Amino acid sequence: MTEVQRTVALIVAAGIGARAGGSVPKQFARVAGKPMIAHSYRALAAHPGIDAVVVVAGVGQQQMVRDAIGDVTVVAGGATRRESVALGLAAISNATRVLVHDAARPFLPARVIDAVLAALDTQDGAIPVLPVADTLARGDGLLGDTVTRDGLYRVQTPQGFRMAALLAAHAAWDASEDATDDAQMVRRLGGGVALVQGDPMLEKVTHPEDFAAADARAALETRTALGFDVHRLEVGEELWLGGILIPHDKGLSGHSDADVALHALTDALLGTIAAGDIGTHFPPSDPQWKGADSAQFLQHAANLIADKGGLIDFVDLTIMCEAPKIGPHRAAMVARIADLLALTPDRVSVKATTTERLGFTGRGEGIAAQAVATVRVPGTPR
Ligand SMILES: Nc1ccn([C@@H]2O[C@H](COP(=O)(O)OP(=O)(O)OP(=O)(O)O)[C@@H](O)[C@H]2O)c(=O)n1
Numbered sequence: 021m022t023e024v025q026r027t028v029a030l031i032v033a034a035g036i037g038a039r040a041g042g043s044v045p046k047q048f049a050r051v052a053g054k055p056m057i058a059h060s061y062r063a064l065a066a067h068p069g070i071d072a073v074v075v076v077a078g079v080g081q082q083q084m085v086r087d088a089i090g091d092v093t094v095v096a097g098g099a100t101r102r103e104s105v106a107l108g109l110a111a112i113s114n115a116t117r118v119l120v121h122d123a124a125r126p127f128l129p130a131r132v133i134d135a136v137l138a139a140l141d142t143q144d145g146a147i148p149v150l151p152v153a154d155t156l157a158r159g160d161g162l163l164g165d166t167v168t169r170d171g172l173y174r175v176q177t178p179q180g181f182r183m184a185a186l187l188a189a190h191a192a193w194d195a196s197e198d199a200t201d202d203a204q205m206v207r208r209l210g211g212g213v214a215l216v217q218g219d220p221m222l223e224k225v226t227h228p229e230d231f232a233a234a235d236a237r238a239a240l241e242t243r244t245a246l247g248f249d250v251h252r253l254e255v256g257e258e259l260w261l262g263g264i265l266i267p268h269d270k271g272l273s274g275h276s277d278a279d280v281a282l283h284a285l286t287d288a289l290l291g292t293i294a295a296g297d298i299g300t301h302f303p304p305s306d307p308q309w310k311g312a313d314s315a316q317f318l319q320h321a322a323n324l325i326a327d328k329g330g331l332i333d334f335v336d337l338t339i340m341c342e343a344p345k346i347g348p349h350r351a352a353m354v355a356r357i358a359d360l361l362a363l364t365p366d367r368v369s370v371k372a373t374t375t376e377r378l379g380f381t382g383r384g385e386g387i388a389a390q391a392v393a394t395v396r397v398p399g400t401p402r
């Protein structure tokens with residue numbers, strides 16, 4: 021009978037990142053728009069072959085982990101990677117397989133997870149590796165012996181193990197000796213460890229210059245999209261426009277607070293990630309959005325972009341109306357939108373125009389708004 025597998029991923033994130041430097045340990049520094057640890061967490065948590073994810077972080081860093089990735093089980097780590105893995109393993113129950121992954125390797129292709137898990141059907145362990153591309157040599161100021169590359173590999177993570185094999189390897193390990201990874205510990209105890217194809221995307225961030233290389237690997241691509249919206253002006257309604265309340269003899273009517281400017285902006289942002297439009301996410305037929313503050317629609321769109329590791333570079337809004345005059349409110353709108361999108365005000369443009377008394381805007385029957393958003397998001401293969 022085939023054993024029912026329960027696979028837990030363990031992200032080790034308790035290092036201090038001494039070689040990388042920086043004001044926070046490297047796994048919390050931003051890579052491709054979000055904390056490094058958030059990238060691989062997302063890949064592991066979303067993978068259908070993984071049942072749960074546990075994070076091992078430095079003492080007192082639980083909140084940093086949760087700020088970076090949300091609600092997740094966090095265990096306090098140790099002084100070395102090996103100790104951190106051991107402490108993480110002690111917090112896992114009912115797993116038959118475990119994947120140990122470095123938080124410092126942010127980009128984790130699903131293909132690699134698949135290959136590691138598949139190899140565990142026949143071996144105690146499986147690790148992703150890449151061949152060595154350069155000549156290898158010893159040296160001490162002067163060139164010493166050249167070392168053959170034949171049969172040498174660069175070892176990456178995630179490293180997958182049958183739980184029993186990894187627990188036994190840790191239990192048997194002589195604590196006076198360190199081990200840079202778990203695969204060598206399982207092998208030392210006689211376990212078979214399969215080599216599967218690694219990936220250049222999995223390169224570890226170790227030194228300061230590796231951050232720029234990681235950003236480049238994420239290959240952020242620029243996307244621009246447009247949003248447009250119209251709402252009717254009616255007596256007896258409040259006028260919410262650009263996220264602020266404006267005193268006026270009429271207000272915009274709609275299912276939500278009808279902030280036409282924020283709606284156009286929301287649609288522009290959703291457009292950059294091809295995520296449908298505002299009605300897809302907040303259907304007007306749903307009573308929970310009656311009278312809703314449109315700020316939450318805008319923030320939802322911004323969060324979707326952030327979840328993809330994207331960055332909002334610039335938003336540009338044009339409001340079309342005869343009245344009220346927008347000029348006196350422009351600075352407040354810019355400040356509010358910048359605040360909602362966590363942008364500096366110089367990345368938010370608010371413009372206005374009349375339509376020369378022509379059309380529905382010219383007759384004061386409604387207000388139209390048009391927005392353009394420019395973002396950078398991790399590229400996807402064409
Ligand atoms: N005591 C430790 C040391 C390392 N790690 C984790 O192991 C992974 C690989 O280690 P490395 O790149 O060496 O990270 P650091 O130990 O933080 O780096 P440094 O050696 O430069 O301090 C990282 O995700 C790191 O957070 C850990 O969980 N606990």
Ligand SMILES: C[C@](O)(CO)[C@H](O)COP(=O)(O)O
Nearest residue numbers: 101122175176177200201224
């Ligand atoms: C686990 C590891 O990432 C596999 O290559 C590596 O051994 C970590 O080594 P480090 O010297 O602690 O960076």
